[in-house]
Amino acid sequence: MNTVTDVITQPAFPAITGQRDTMAVTKLDTPLEKTVGNPFVEKPRMTCRDVFVHYGESCAIKDVSIDVAGNEVLAMIGPSGCGKSTFLRCLNRMNDTVSSCRVSGEIRLDDMNIYDASVDVVPLRARVGMVFQKPNPFPKSIYDNIAYGPKIHGLTRNKAELDEVVETSLKKAGLWTEVKDRLAEPGTGLSGGQQQRLCIARAIAVSPEVILMDEPCSALDPIATAKIEELIAELRTQYSIVIVTHAMQQASRVSQRTAYFHLGNLVEVGATEHIFTNPKHRLTEDYITGRFG
Numbered sequence: 308m309n310t311v312t313d314v315i316t317q318p319a320f321p322a323i324t325g326q327r328d329t330m331a332v333t334k335l336d337t338p339l340e341k342t343v344g345n346p347f348v349e350k351p352r353m354t355c356r357d358v359f360v361h362y363g364e365s366c367a368i369k370d371v372s373i374d375v376a377g378n379e380v381l382a383m384i385g386p387s388g389c390g391k392s393t394f395l396r397c398l399n400r401m402n403d404t405v406s407s408c409r410v411s412g413e414i415r416l417d418d419m420n421i422y423d424a425s426v427d428v429v430p431l432r433a434r435v436g437m438v439f440q441k442p443n444p445f446p447k448s449i450y451d452n453i454a455y456g457p458k459i460h461g462l463t464r465n466k467a468e469l470d471e472v473v474e475t476s477l478k479k480a481g482l483w484t485e486v487k488d489r490l491a492e493p494g495t496g497l498s499g500g501q502q503q504r505l506c507i508a509r510a511i512a513v514s515p516e517v518i519l520m521d522e523p524c525s526a527l528d529p530i531a532t533a534k535i536e537e538l539i540a541e542l543r544t545q546y547s548i549v550i551v552t553h554a555m556q557q558a559s560r561v562s563q564r565t566a567y568f569h570l571g572n573l574v575e576v577g578a579t580e581h582i583f584t585n586p587k588h589r590l591t592e593d594y595i596t597g598r599f600g
């Protein structure tokens with residue numbers, strides 16, 4: 308545990324210098340650890356401890372520790388290049404696909420260390436699903452987009468069970484009434500917003516525990532965005548959701564906790580309403596008030 312004096316003499320975040328150091332520290336009235344606010348929760352679904360991520364020699368994530376709670380939406384915000392997507396992609400080992408990327412520290416899903424050599428990433432990515440910035444349906448029918456995951460994971464025993472999973476997943480994603488009469492048509496024939504809900508249905512179909520969303524609305528218009536946001540609120544009752552977003556209004560609408568990243572550091576974490584109305588760290592305040600980013 309650092310004291311405020313330590314923080315002045317050993318700034319945790321190199322970007323804070325001179326006047327900014329003083330201003331940041333004067334806003335703090337208690338000793339603090341490296342990240343401002345409490346990044347931990349009582350009953351975490353996922354725990355991340357001392358996580359560093361390097362691309363070759365370059366350090367993109369610096370000693371980040373944070374929990375993901377059950378049934379919460381955790382928003383990750385911060386300026387472009389601060390490492391939000393990199394950190395998000397650590398949570399289901401998507402970064403394994405980048406050869407220069409090295410992840411150290413510990414990330415657990417319940418009791419399982421997801422970076423343990425024995426972990427098979429295919430079932431891991433079913434338990435920790437992902438929805439990308441740009442909707443990416445498979446070049447298959449609407450039905451097959453949803454049925455593919457349950458089939459390869461052996462989650463259903465017969466066609467009737469598969470039909471049931473397809474229907475339930477599309478209902479949960481709020482898409483069933485729009486597509487129930489065109490299940491054999493290509494997923495790519497849907498509108499952008501419908502495609503994104505199809506991708507969410509595809510993630511849901513394999514019974515995930517956590518859903519990662521990387522700017523899921525950035526390619527969508529305001530109406531499609533509103534539908535996805537409503538959906539996120541509903542999905543929270545069953546899943547944990549971690550969302551990266553540039554839209555601060557969106558973070559404030561959909562999330563219960565917000566984590567602010569800057570230059571690979573997790574600067575501040577807290578209840579979303581506090582982060583947006585009373586941030587403790589100067590860098591957080593500068594970002595949410597639009598002074599940079």
Ligand SMILES: Nc1ncnc2c1ncn2[C@@H]1O[C@H](COP(=O)(O)OP(=O)(O)OP(=O)(O)O)[C@@H](O)[C@H]1O
Nearest residue numbers: 362367385386387388389390391392393394405407
């Ligand atoms: N595949 C990669 N190879 C090398 N460096 C990468 C790779 N992906 C990301 N980086 C670097 O890691 C740092 C963090 O990038 P990242 O995409 O995680 O940031 P971000 O906060 O999600 O940005 P944005 O909001 O612009 O999407 C950046 O310096 C970026 O250039």
